[in-house]
Amino acid sequence: MDTLNRIRFEAPDLNALGQDYTVVDFHFHSHYSDGADEVADIAQRARELGIGLAITDHNTIDGALELDGYDDLLTIPGIEVTSREGAHILVYFYRIDDLKAFYVDDIEPYKGPTVMSSIELDVESIIRRARKYNSVVIFPHPYSAAFTGICNHSFSDSQLHRLLGMADGVEVINSENLKRWNLKSALLGFNLDRAISGGSDGHSIQQMGMTVTYAACGRSRKAFLNAVRRKQAKVVGTESKLLKKIQSNGAKLKNSINNYPDLVEKNIRYGKSVIRFRTRKVAEKIWNRINDKHVKKAFYVVAGLTFIKINYNVLPLIIFALMKS
Numbered sequence: 449m450d451t452l453n454r455i456r457f458e459a460p461d462l463n464a465l466g467q468d469y470t471v472v473d474f475h476f477h478s479h480y481s482d483g484a485d486e487v488a489d490i491a492q493r494a495r496e497l498g499i500g501l502a503i504t505d506h507n508t509i510d511g512a513l514e515l516d517g518y519d520d521l522l523t524i525p526g527i528e529v530t531s532r533e534g535a536h537i538l539v540y541f542y543r544i545d546d547l548k549a550f551y552v553d554d555i556e557p558y559k560g561p562t563v564m565s566s567i568e569l570d571v572e573s574i575i576r577r578a579r580k581y582n583s584v585v586i587f588p589h590p591y592s593a594a595f596t597g598i599c600n601h602s603f604s605d606s607q608l609h610r611l612l613g614m615a616d617g618v619e620v621i622n623s624e625n626l627k628r629w630n631l632k633s634a635l636l637g638f639n640l641d642r643a644i645s646g647g648s649d650g651h652s653i654q655q656m657g658m659t660v661t662y663a664a665c666g667r668s669r670k671a672f673l674n675a676v677r678r679k680q681a682k683v684v685g686t687e688s689k690l691l692k693k694i695q696s697n698g699a700k701l702k703n704s705i706n707n708y709p710d711l712v713e714k715n716i717r718y719g720k721s722v723i724r725f726r727t728r729k730v731a732e733k734i735w736n737r738i739n740d741k742h743v744k745k746a747f748y749v750v751a752g753l754t755f756i757k758i759n760y761n762v763l764p765l766i767i768f769a770l771m772k773s
């Protein structure tokens with residue numbers, strides 16, 4: 449396999465790619481979650497672009513089920529689940545019935561008050577439940593500005609390693625994300641040496657196809673998902689321009705307002721974990737700088753004297769205790 453071009457940051461030439469590869473926008477949203485468009489319009493756009501599509505709505509499958517009815521298109525059944533911790537998880541299925549069963553048994557009973565709310569299950573439980581089916585599990589936008597990526601400060605390094613090991617891979621380019629976070633995600637994809645994927649994460653049809661996953665395989669669900677899972681897929685794409693991001697975020701905002709209490713709670717929780725993480729890092733940095741043993745000794749003496757000075761009223765007691773010992 450040509451590994452040199454496994455991830456490319458550029459606008460995809462969909463016509464040229466379509467000649468030799470099966471091309472799929474692997475991450476897209478409809479009006480059933482926080483997208484702007486009806487499935488009929490989404491399907492029409494995919495047809496015009498000549499690409500396959502996965503509607504991966506947040507915590508609902510109505511869009512994916514409707515898209516499944518378009519027999520002239522390559523469609524991949526999928527869902528983007530919001531874990532209890534806030535991190536998102538993309539789950540793709542070979543069979544539409546498996547998506548339905550996963551949703552009915554493993555997602556619906558644990559849903560929050562709105563479609564965008566976190567479900568009650570944590571990341572680990574969601575992946576374990578997805579593994580009951582023939583599925584492909586991907587962490588979307590692993591690095592992002594908020595808690596929606598798995599590489600956020602809520603998880604310790606050991607937790608993160610375990611969770612990344614449980615998934616098939618990570619999304620390395622997401623058009624809704626910022627370049628700096630996509631670059632980190634791409635690096636993670638290389639370092640992990642697991643499956644990679646990419647998608648527009650579009651919330652309006654103008655964004656469709658800005659990032660795609662493609663593979664030299666048959667034009668079927670099975671062939672495509674196998675190629676992704678076996679690390680044979682490649683990703684090409686770029687970030688949405690500011691104007692498209694604003695349009696897209698307009699659609700998302702409507703749902704964010706409905707989801708306000710859950711978002712506030714998650715932001716506070718995440719804010720606390722970021723503060724804890726940053727404080728620990730600053731303390732580690734200071735301590736690493738004081739690496740000379742003499743400097744460390746001086747540090748202890750000054751800290752001790754400061755303590756005694758602050759507690760001068762207990763000094764006689766300390767001297768008395770020392771004399772007695």
Ligand SMILES: [Fe+2]
Nearest residue numbers: 475477528649
């Ligand atoms: Fe998404």
